[in-house]
Amino acid sequence: SQWGEENLQALSIQEGEDVTMNCSYKTYTTVVHWYRQDSGRGPALIILIRSNEREKRSGRLRATLDTSSQSGSLSITAAQCEDTAVYFCATDARLSGSFNKLTFGAGTRLAVCP
Amino acid sequence: GPKVLQIPSHQIIDMGQMVTLNCDPVSNHLYFYWYKQILGQQMEFLVNFYNGKVMEKSKLFKDQFSVERPDGSYFTLKIQPTALEDSAVYFCASSFDKTNTEVFFGKGTRLTVV
Numbered sequence: 001s002q003w004g005e006e007n008l009q010a011l012s013i014q015e016g017e018d019v020t021m022n023c024s025y026k027t028y029t030t031v032v033h034w035y036r037q038d039s040g041r042g043p044a045l046i047i048l049i050r051s052n053e054r055e056k057r058s059g060r061l062r063a064t065l066d067t068s069s070q071s072g073s074l075s076i077t078a079a080q081c082e083d084t085a086v087y088f089c090a091t092d093a094r095l096s097g098s099f100n101k102l103t104f105g106a107g108t109r110l111a112v113c114p
Numbered sequence: 115g116p117k118v119l120q121i122p123s124h125q126i127i128d129m130g131q132m133v134t135l136n137c138d139p140v141s142n143h144l145y146f147y148w149y150k151q152i153l154g155q156q157m158e159f160l161v162n163f164y165n166g167k168v169m170e171k172s173k174l175f176k177d178q179f180s181v182e183r184p185d186g187s188y189f190t191l192k193i194q195p196t197a198l199e200d201s202a203v204y205f206c207a208s209s210f211d212k213t214n215t216e217v218f219f220g221k222g223t224r225l226t227v228v
Contacts (some may be wrong), residue, residue, distance in 0.1 A: 044219070047219070100162060100213060
C-alpha cells in the first residue's frame with residue numbers, strides 16, 4: 001500500500017490479470033483521487049471517490065473507500081499493456097472552505113506485459 | 115481534454131541564479147497550483163493561488179520562491195536564488211473549482227541546479 005514515507009512500490013503482472021493497489025491515509029479527507037502518471041507526463045485523474053461513496057466504477061477501474069479505516073483501493077480488471085504507469089492516490093486533506101491541497105502517496109509502478 | 119502547458123520541459127541552471135518556470139493553465143480555470151517531485155518520491159504540494167494571491171503554501175515553499183500570474187498570462191514560479199536541493203520536477207496544475215474537483219496537471223518542468 002502507499003502513503004507517507006513509503007517508497008514507490010512496483011507490481012508486475014501479465015495481461016488479462018486483475019490487480020488491486022491499496023492506499024491508506026492519515027488525516028481526514030472528503031475525497032480520494034486516483035491519478036496515473038505515464039513516463040514523461042504529468043499525473044492524470046482516472047477516478048475520484050467521495051467520502052459518502054464506498055465504491056466507484058469507471059470502465060475496468062473500481063475504487064473503494066473505507067473512511068473508518070482511512071483506506072482505499074484501486075482495482076483494474078483484465079489489465080492491458082496500456083495500463084502500465086505509476087498510480088497515485090491523493091487525498092484532499094483540507095479544512096472546510098479551504099482550497100485543493102492534494103497530498104499524494106508514494107505511488108505504485110504497475111508494469112503489464114514484458 | 116483540457117491541457118496545462120509548461121515551458122520549458124527541462125532547465126539547467128547554475129546554483130545561485132534565478133529561474134522562472136512558466137505555466138499556461140486551462141483557460142477557464144481559476145485556481146492554480148505548484149507541486150514538486152524529487153526523483154523516485156511522491157509529489158508534494160508547494161502552493162495554491164487564486165485571484166492574484168497565494169492562498170496556502172507548504173513548508174517546502176521557501177522564502178526564495180514566489181508565484182504570480184500578471185494580467186492573466188502565464189502562472190509563474192520563480193526561485194531566486196536557486197540551491198542544489200531545488201533540483202526536481204515541478205508540476206503546475208489548475209482547477210475550475212476550489213474543492214472536490216479534478217485538478218489538471220502539466221507535464222512538468224525538470225529543473226537541474228548544478
